[in-house]
Amino acid sequence: MRIRKEEGLGPVRQVHRSKKTERGVVVIAPASGPDGDSGQPVSYDEILAATKPGPLHSHLAVASATRGLHLSSAVTNAPWLLLAVDECLLTIEWFCRAFEVDDAVRDLLGQASAAILEGAEAVLTKGLAGMNSPGRKLIEIEFLFRDxxxxxxxxxxxxxxxxxxxxxxxxxxxxxxRVEAAANVPKGSMLPDRAEFAAHSEGIHVTPIRAKNAPGPAAEVVLGFCDLLEHSRRLLGALYALAAAAAYELSAAADDPPAMPALQKALAQMGAIAVANGMPPRELIAEDWEEHLAAALRAHPLGRSAE
Incomplete structure (x- = not known):
């Protein structure tokens, strides 16, 4: 197999051409330095600039620019939203270190972290609509923990x-x-999560329904992060309820759980943000994740093994 550099595409694009099939395969690689090393890592925008203009290139360029603008707006106007996402991820990491959890729960926590990261990235590009798939995953994991x-x-x-x-x-x-039956939800009623799950599901399926009077792009990002944090909060509540119910063993060497001031600030402002954007205040399940954490820690105090 011989390698030929494609003319006019700069140092980041090469074509590997097989002698047998003569089929070109595009490979993106960093430019080589004078000593034969790979040089500096190639950024996404550099690679994008080296691609041929067309509909896909245009879409990717707009998405990249949109993501950058939305991230800048979030950092400038509501940095606590981004900090709150980190707090949720760090709390999941802490939980895995602090408690002896079974493999199934540990696997679900890995999937929960991945869904939170997926949601944060998607919101920066798509706004609230970016939460359709990640939000559905987080609801599913939350209810598995409750189950x-x-x-x-x-x-x-x-x-x-x-x-x-x-x-x-x-x-x-x-x-x-099963969760509704255990909560003694009256026949004909339902937990608010049922409608929430249906809304997220509808968003990932083909449908003629389109949102009317959608908020502007900046508000879409704020609402998207609020939705992400609300589902993360409820998942943490279900997780700590599971820890208390299953009496998970707490490591004697476990450090203190992460403080979550940014999430508390986000939760305190979510209702006002929703109303300001013409959305009804969210009906929440009356469970406080902090109460579940306190119960779990009372059962197994930090810094010493359970007696």
Whole structure:
């Protein structure tokens, strides 16, 4: 296989051409330095600038510029939103260090962190609509934690079930039904999460419905981050409820849980932000994640093993 540099595309693009198939494969690589090393890492914008103009190039360029503008706006006008996202991620990391959790819960926490990061990145490009898929994932994980808290055996059942078994016993409808029954939700009523899940699901499916009177781009980003943090908060509440119900062992060497002042500020302002943008105040499940954390720590005080 011989390598030929494509003319006119700068130092970041090379074409590997197979002698057998003569099929070109584009490879993006850093330019070589004078000593044969790879030189400086190539940025996304540099690679984008080296691509051929066209519809995809235009879309990627606009998305990159939009993401930068929205990030700058968030840093300037509401930096506590970004700090709150970090606090949620650090709290999940702390939980995995501090408590002896089973593999199923640890796996779900990894997926939760990934969904939070996915949501933050998507919101910067798409605004509130970017939360459709990540929000649905976070709701699913939240309810699995609530379900596992009702019966600790379900965590292992969920992790070992085949696809058919998971669809039958651990679909969102099945899990939500068990959680609603345990909460004594009256027949004909439902937890607010059901409508929330439906809204996120509708957003990722093909539909003729379009949002009317959508807020401006800056407000979309703020609302997107508020939605991300609200689902993260509820997931943490379900996680700490699970820790208390399952009596997870707390490591004697565990450090203190991260402080979360930015999340507290975000939660305090979410209602006002929603109303200011013509949205109804969110109906929240009456559970406080701080109360669940306190219960978990009372069961296993920090700094010493449980007696």
């Amino acid at each position: 596992f808290a009702l019966d600790g055996r379900r965590a292992e059942d969920w992790s070992k079930a085949d696809r058919s078994g998971r669809v039958k016993r651990f679909s969102f409808a099945a899990v939500r039904g």
